Amino acid sequence: xxxxxxxxxxxxxxxxxxxxxxxxxxxxxxxxxxxxxxxxxxxxxxxxxxxxxxxxxxxxxxxxxxxxxxxxxxxxxxxxxxxxxxxxxxxxxxxxxxxxxxxxxxxxxxxxxxxxxxxxxxxxxxxxxxxxxxxxxxxxxxxxxxxxxxxxxxxxxxxxxxxxxxxxxxxxxxxxxxxxxxxxxxxxxxxxxxxxxxxxxxxxxxxxxxxxxxxxxxxxxxxxxxxxxxxxxxxxxxxxxxxxxxxxxxxxxxxxxxxxxxxxxxxxxxxxxxxxxxxxxxxxxxxxxxxxxxxxxxxxxxxxxxxxxxxxxxxxxxxxxxxxxxxxxxxxx
Amino acid sequence: xxxxxxxxxxxxxxxxxxxxxxxxxxxxxxxxxxxxxxxxxxxxxxxxxxxxxxxxxxxxxxxxxxxxxxxxxxxxxxxxxxxxxxxxxxxxxxxxxxxxxxxxxxxxxxxxxxxxxxxxxxxxxxxxxxxxxxxxxxxxxxxxxxxxxxxxxxxxxxxxxxxxxxxxxxxxxxxxxxxxxxxxxxxxxxxxxxxxxxxxxxxxxxxxxxxxxxxxxxxxxxxxxxxxxxxxxxxxxxxxxxxxxxxxxxxxxxxxxxxxxxxxxxxxxxxxxxxxxxxxxxxxxxxxxxxxxxxxxxxxxxxxxxxxxxxxxxxxxxxxxxxxxxxxxxxxx
Numbered sequence: 001x002x003x004x005x006x007x008x009x010x011x012x013x014x015x016x017x018x019x020x021x022x023x024x025x026x027x028x029x030x031x032x033x034x035x036x037x038x039x040x041x042x043x044x045x046x047x048x049x050x051x052x053x054x055x056x057x058x059x060x061x062x063x064x065x066x067x068x069x070x071x072x073x074x075x076x077x078x079x080x081x082x083x084x085x086x087x088x089x090x091x092x093x094x095x096x097x098x099x100x101x102x103x104x105x106x107x108x109x110x111x112x113x114x115x116x117x118x119x120x121x122x123x124x125x126x127x128x129x130x131x132x133x134x135x136x137x138x139x140x141x142x143x144x145x146x147x148x149x150x151x152x153x154x155x156x157x158x159x160x161x162x163x164x165x166x167x168x169x170x171x172x173x174x175x176x177x178x179x180x181x182x183x184x185x186x187x188x189x190x191x192x193x194x195x196x197x198x199x200x201x202x203x204x205x206x207x208x209x210x211x212x213x214x215x216x217x218x219x220x221x222x223x224x225x226x227x228x229x230x231x232x233x234x235x236x237x238x239x240x241x242x243x244x245x246x247x248x249x250x251x252x253x254x255x256x257x258x259x260x261x262x263x264x265x266x267x268x269x270x271x272x273x274x275x276x277x278x279x280x281x282x283x284x285x286x287x288x289x290x291x292x293x294x295x296x297x298x299x300x301x302x303x304x305x306x307x308x309x310x311x312x313x314x315x316x317x318x319x320x321x322x323x324x325x326x327x328x329x330x331x332x333x
Numbered sequence: 334x335x336x337x338x339x340x341x342x343x344x345x346x347x348x349x350x351x352x353x354x355x356x357x358x359x360x361x362x363x364x365x366x367x368x369x370x371x372x373x374x375x376x377x378x379x380x381x382x383x384x385x386x387x388x389x390x391x392x393x394x395x396x397x398x399x400x401x402x403x404x405x406x407x408x409x410x411x412x413x414x415x416x417x418x419x420x421x422x423x424x425x426x427x428x429x430x431x432x433x434x435x436x437x438x439x440x441x442x443x444x445x446x447x448x449x450x451x452x453x454x455x456x457x458x459x460x461x462x463x464x465x466x467x468x469x470x471x472x473x474x475x476x477x478x479x480x481x482x483x484x485x486x487x488x489x490x491x492x493x494x495x496x497x498x499x500x501x502x503x504x505x506x507x508x509x510x511x512x513x514x515x516x517x518x519x520x521x522x523x524x525x526x527x528x529x530x531x532x533x534x535x536x537x538x539x540x541x542x543x544x545x546x547x548x549x550x551x552x553x554x555x556x557x558x559x560x561x562x563x564x565x566x567x568x569x570x571x572x573x574x575x576x577x578x579x580x581x582x583x584x585x586x587x588x589x590x591x592x593x594x595x596x597x598x599x600x601x602x603x604x605x606x607x608x609x610x611x612x613x614x615x616x617x618x619x620x621x622x623x624x625x626x627x628x629x630x631x632x633x634x635x636x637x638x639x640x641x642x643x644x645x646x647x648x649x650x651x652x653x654x655x656x657x658x659x660x661x662x663x664x665x666x
Binding site for chain 2: 278
C-alpha cells in the first residue's frame, strides 16, 4: 500500500477481504504506526514506513496500490521506483487514466520501463466505471454519434475551506473573470477521462479544449466550509467544460461542476448521446469513495493478467465484478 | 439477410452504411421482391428468396444476419444450415443471448458445428447493451453484491390486439389466476438475459425461477389495441419476475412488465444493486428498435474476429461503438 489515507485504507480492507496479503505500507504523516491502527483492518502486522523504493525492494510485492496523488508529475518517480523493482502498479492518479495526450513523454517512459521489467502500470477509480466504461458501452448501442455529453458535479462543502476558496466561492463575477484570466490551474480530470473514452471507442483525438464558467447564486446561499453567506449574484463555484474532438466525427464533452449545493441538490452523473439514435444514461446513487475503491479492486486481477506496459482502462477487458478471491482470477502471464 | 422485416431492414441499411455488401436475402411473405423495395435501401440489387440453405451455399457470405424468431427451437435448423456452409451467424433470437441453461443440448450442437466449420454463432440486440453490458459494468464498480434487480416495461398498445390478449388485458383477477395456472407460455426473455449477466460476471447459476404477477387498473383505462375500456380492478397486463441464484451469492432479478400504459408512462430500464455500496443505473431514452439494430451491427466485427463456436455476448470484448467501416475492425482469424 503506497498511501494509506482514506482511499488507501478502504482499498486495503477490500483487498484483504478478497484474499490479498498486505506485505508493506508507505505513508507520510503516519510513519511508524501499525497499518492495522491507521486503516482499522485487523490481522495485518505491517508497520507504515516512509521509503517506497526500500519497501518494494525488500517485500517484493506482486502489486503496489498507489493512492498518493492525482498528476503524472507527482506520481512518476514513485511509479518508476516500483516498476524497476518488478512490481505491478495500480493507482488512482486521475491524469493517468489516459495520459498519452497530456503527458506523452512521461507516459512513454513508464510504458518502456514497465515493459523492460515485465510489469504493468494502470490507473482506475470512479472515472473508470462511471465516466468511461458505462459511457463507452452506451456508445456501443448507437449507429451514429454526433456528440456525447456528460454532466457531473461535486459539493464544495464536502472538501473544506481550502477547496472552497479554490472554487472562488463568494467572488463577484468581475473577480471571477479576473482570477480566471490569470489562474494557473492544474489540468482538469475531464480531459484524460474523455481521452480514455475516445481510446476505448477506437476514436482518434484531434483537439482538446477546456472552458470554465462560473455558477452564480440565484438567492443568498450559506456556505458552511467558509462560514459565510454567498449573496445572490455572486459565485457558488464553477463548471469546467472539457471538449474533445475526434477524427472520426464524434465530439466528447464533460461538464464538471464544483459548487456550494443548495437544498435538494446531490452529486450527479448523467450522459446524453446525440446521434442515431439519441440515448441517455444516469446514475442517481453515487457513493464515489466506495465505487472508486471497489472499481480499482475489481481491476486488480485484470491488471496482473495484462501484457506488460502502461495499460490504460481503455485496453483492459470489460470492467466486471470479480467474485471471490483475486487469486482465482489470475492466469499465468 | 435472413429475415427482412422491420429489424432486418434497419440492420441492412446500417450495415451498408458501414461498408458491408449484401449478397443475398431470405424472406417469407416478400419472396421475389427486390430487397431495395422491401427495405428502402438504395443500391442493393438482391432479390428476396425463400431457401436460406440454397442462398448461403450459392452466395458464400461472411456473415448471416438472422432476424426470424426468438427461440432456439425456431432458429436452430436455419442456424445450423448457415454454419455448415461456412457462414458466421448473428441473430436477434432472445433465447440465444445465453442458451446454455435453457437449451443446453441444442446450444452444444450449434457450438460443435460452428467449431467444426470454423465459424461463430452469436445473439445480440437491445438486451446485450441495456440488460447485460451496462448492468455487468455497474456490478464491476461494487465490492460486494447481494442482489441486482432490473425493471423494464413495454406498452401493450405498441404491439396490436393479439399481444394484448396474450397479456390478458381486461381479465378479472380470478380469470387471470385461472389462466396462469393452465397457461402454456413460452419461456421469458428475462431468464437467458440474467444467465448472460451471470456468465459475464463470472457467476455460477444454481437456480432459475419465474413468477408472474398481474398489473391491475387503478382507474378505468382505455385500451386502444382492443378498443375497450378496462374497468378499475381488472387486468392491464402482467409482470414476469425472473430470479437467478448464483453459487457465489449474488441474486439477479429482472422484472419485465407488459401492460396498457396510462397517461405519462413510458418504457423504462432501471437497475438497482444492493451490496457494498448500493448502486443504480437508469436509461430514460429507449428507442429499442434502433438500439437493437445498432448494437447488433457494432457486434459484427467482434463476431467475425471471435474464435469459432457458440459465442455469447458474455465472452465478447466490451460492447463498443465501431467507427467507420466494418472491414477496418477485422483482424485475421
